[in-house]
Amino acid sequence: xxxxxxxxxxxxxxxxxxxxxxxxxxxxxxxxxxxxxxxxxxxxxxxxxxxxxxxxxxxxxxxxxxxxxxxxxxxxxxxxxxxxxxxxxxxxxxxxxxxxxxxxxxxxxxxxxxxxxxxxxxxxxxxxxxxxxxxxxxxxxxxxxxxxxxxxxxxxxxxxxxxxxxxxxxxxxxxxxxxxxxxxxxxxxxxxxxxxxxxxxxxxxxxxxxxxxxxxxxxxxxxxxxxxxxxxxxxxxxxxxxxxxxxxxxxxxxxxxxxxxxxxxxxx
Amino acid sequence: xxxxxxxxxxxxxxxxxxxxxxxxxxxxxxxxxxxxxxxxxxxxxxxxxxxxxxxxxxxxxxxxxxxxxxxxxxxxxxxxxxxxxxxxxxxxxxxxxxxxxxxxxxxxxxxxxxxxxxxxxxxxxxxxxxxxxxxxxxxxxxxxxxxxxxxxxxxxxxxxxxxxxxxxxxxxxxxxxxxxxxxxxxxxxxxxxxxxxxxxxxxxxxxxxxxxxxxxxxxxxxxxxxxxxxxxxxxxxxxxxxxxxxxxxxxxxxxxxx
Numbered sequence: 001x002x003x004x005x006x007x008x009x010x011x012x013x014x015x016x017x018x019x020x021x022x023x024x025x026x027x028x029x030x031x032x033x034x035x036x037x038x039x040x041x042x043x044x045x046x047x048x049x050x051x052x053x054x055x056x057x058x059x060x061x062x063x064x065x066x067x068x069x070x071x072x073x074x075x076x077x078x079x080x081x082x083x084x085x086x087x088x089x090x091x092x093x094x095x096x097x098x099x100x101x102x103x104x105x106x107x108x109x110x111x112x113x114x115x116x117x118x119x120x121x122x123x124x125x126x127x128x129x130x131x132x133x134x135x136x137x138x139x140x141x142x143x144x145x146x147x148x149x150x151x152x153x154x155x156x157x158x159x160x161x162x163x164x165x166x167x168x169x170x171x172x173x174x175x176x177x178x179x180x181x182x183x184x185x186x187x188x189x190x191x192x193x194x195x196x197x198x199x200x201x202x203x204x205x206x207x208x209x210x211x212x213x214x215x216x217x218x219x220x221x222x223x224x225x226x227x228x229x230x231x232x233x234x235x236x237x238x239x240x241x242x243x244x245x246x247x248x249x250x251x252x253x254x255x256x257x258x259x260x261x262x263x264x265x266x267x268x
Numbered sequence: 269x270x271x272x273x274x275x276x277x278x279x280x281x282x283x284x285x286x287x288x289x290x291x292x293x294x295x296x297x298x299x300x301x302x303x304x305x306x307x308x309x310x311x312x313x314x315x316x317x318x319x320x321x322x323x324x325x326x327x328x329x330x331x332x333x334x335x336x337x338x339x340x341x342x343x344x345x346x347x348x349x350x351x352x353x354x355x356x357x358x359x360x361x362x363x364x365x366x367x368x369x370x371x372x373x374x375x376x377x378x379x380x381x382x383x384x385x386x387x388x389x390x391x392x393x394x395x396x397x398x399x400x401x402x403x404x405x406x407x408x409x410x411x412x413x414x415x416x417x418x419x420x421x422x423x424x425x426x427x428x429x430x431x432x433x434x435x436x437x438x439x440x441x442x443x444x445x446x447x448x449x450x451x452x453x454x455x456x457x458x459x460x461x462x463x464x465x466x467x468x469x470x471x472x473x474x475x476x477x478x479x480x481x482x483x484x485x486x487x488x489x490x491x492x493x494x495x496x497x498x499x500x501x502x503x504x505x506x507x508x509x510x511x512x513x514x515x516x517x518x519x520x521x522x523x524x525x526x
Contacts, residue, residue, distance in 0.1 A: 110452075119453040135454050136409075136437040218438025218449070219414060225439075232441060236341035236416035 032250070039247055040240045047244045052221055052230065057248060060226040063138065064206040067145035071153045071202050076195060079157035080183065094158075101151045108147055109215025116143065116216070140217035141224050145206035153202040160194020161187070200257060207253055301503040302330035306352065306496075308343040309335055310359035310418075310487065311444050312383065315467050316520040317357070317508075323516070324507050331500055339417055339442045340364075347372055347492065354501035357489040357508075359383070360418035364488040374495065377488035380509055381522035384484050385422055386474035388450045388460045395456050399477045400432045403457055411449045411458040414439040418485055419446070423459040425483035447472065461485075463521040486525070 040047070047053075081087075082094055100108055116123040116134045126132040134140045168190060172182045188195070210228040217224040219233070227249045234242040309317050314337045321333035336343065336353070340363035347353055348370045356373075357380070358364040364377050389397050395408055403410050413420030420439065427434065437455060440446040446458040451471045465474030489508065491501045507513050514524050 113452050113454060117452060117454050214441060214445070218411070219440060220436070220438050229441075233414050233416045233439075235345060236339065236414070236441075239345060 035243055035246060035250075038240075039243050043240075044244060047241055048248065050241075052225075053245065053248065055222050056225050056227050056230040056245075057252065059138070059141070059222070059224075060207055060228075060249070061252070063141045063145055063226060064203050064209075066142045067149055067206040068153075068199055068203040070142065070146045071150045071206075072195070072199060075150050075153040075198075075202075076157055076188075079154045079161060079198075080187070082154070083158045083161035084187075097154050098151050100148050105148055105209065105211025106215050109144060109212040112144060112147060112212065112216040116140075135216060136218045136220065136224060138217075138223055141213055141226060144212040144216040145209045148209050148212050149202040149205040152205050153198040156198030156201055157191065157195050160191040160198070163194075164190045196260075200260060204253060204257065207249070301328040301500050303497045303500045304332045304334060305354045305500045305504045306334045306336065307355040307357065307504065308347060308351070308353045309337055309355075309357040310340045310343070311337050311442050312359055312419075312461050312463055313337065313357055313487070314444075316463070316517050316522070319516050320508055320513050323512055324504060327507070327512075328503065331503070333504065341366075341417060350494075352494075352496055353492055354495040354497050355489065355491055355504055357487065358418075359485060359487055360421070361486055361488055362421075363418065364490065367492075368490065372493050373490040374493045374498070375491065377490040378505070378509070379486045379525045380489050380513075381487045381517050382484050382525055383461045383463055383487060383522055385419070385426055385459050385480040386462045386465050386476055388447055388458045388465045388468075388472045388474055389456065390450060390453060391471055391473055393473050393475065397457055397475050399475075400427060400430045400434075400479060404432060404434045408457060409455040410434055410436045411438050411440055411446045411455040412436040413443055413446050413459070414441060417442055419443040419459070419461060422480075422483040422485050426459070426477075426479045429482045430477075430479040461521075466521040484523075487522075 078097070082090065082097070103111070113123075113135060114120050116126075118124065118127055118133055118135065123134060126134070134143060164187070168186050169182050172186045173179075177185065208228055209226070210232060213224070213226060214229055214232070219225050219229050225233075227245060231242050231245045231249070234245055307317065307321070314335075317335060317337075321335060324333055325331055336346075336351075338346075340358040340360060343356065344358065344363045344366045347356055347367050356364070356367055358367075358377075361377075361379075364373075367373055368377065387397055387400070387403070389395065395402070395405070397403065397408075402408070412423045415421055415424050419442070438449065440449065440458075443460050443464050447460045447464050447468060449455045450458045450460075451468065460474075462474055462476075465472055489505055491498060491505055495501045508517075518524060
């Protein structure tokens, strides 16, 4: 398998690209600098050990990971369908997949309540048949996060599938492999970096999720209060502790993302 | 493709320029008060202040009132970080204090109304809730405000006064969110302000309970030190406390301060 490597283009880096790139970076990084400058460094260790902080952090990491797994199980097949199967209304389906991106998350939360809530179409049935209620539970948090984060995964994986060379899949088919075997043995390994990148985006989005979570799952320490919710409520009384909580969330997520990136995305 | 791009560009431009429309500033009126007043007010004041704003504009044709309704603490943070506001009306003295402590108030805040808690239940009160003790019944799901926001602090006070220990299913970020959980049928009861229950009589009933008298919230209001339109701001504050203003507020369920 010879994969064409991008050839390095020589010459100077053009200024019309460097200047906006630098400005863009500055725009993204300056707010972070703002947080760092205002952080109450002297009381930091004491604030870190405040009860509730670790609980919220653990809950955030758990729910974001579970939401990402849910998105992988449902999102990768959906992306495959969109990229590889011609069916009527495919363009519409593709547009529908991006709905959670456009929807304000709070509205997404209300929409989830209308479907999975106690009076919801699906939730009402779950409640009366199995006695299961989803709002105000940790499962509810996972659902809310998955709803908001899944488009990131689907779009990334679909892009990877469209960019992948279909000749390998055709070769596999010629050699007698069915579509399922082709998918698991050829397609999936081929787009693995795309899936990993999508999963990372999805996880990051789930970790920062606020609006849909607080609307659908409510806010209760240890059960549904994730870090973004804790940050929001800390902001109500104490800007400094809100900054500390945000920094913890940032530090943990950047550490995890950086270590994953080295291992998976860049590759050997 | 070119047509589609043109349509997209037109839509985008419409979005950009649309904001400029209200730059057509109100013409100077005959009355003394002119110019725009920006009022940052607690979420629970939404209905009554919107009405008072309209009345104020009708009485002062040269004036224009713009509101920013949100949780009091959030507004206090915005003001302390330099938001260009003229008036701050908070739902609790403690949130007002964060603004006055940062020397952002002009003069002493005035208490213009008081608000009390009620138990919001779905229309018709299907669980037959008559007091706080009923909220501890098994199977009754309750939403409270988080203690960091004024309605949550008041709820804590009322529950402590009553000696009732209850485990809510959620601690909401503001009173409107707690109320909406009742409206959507996700919880069976929530402790909200009387005014919020009154603003939603089509969906919820407000059950009064005696312990709420011990957890009354004062609403203070102040003109801000860096107010761009101080004269108009003072006129608005005076108008809220006038007979017309008080009538609107009490009709909404607020109590006038003694």
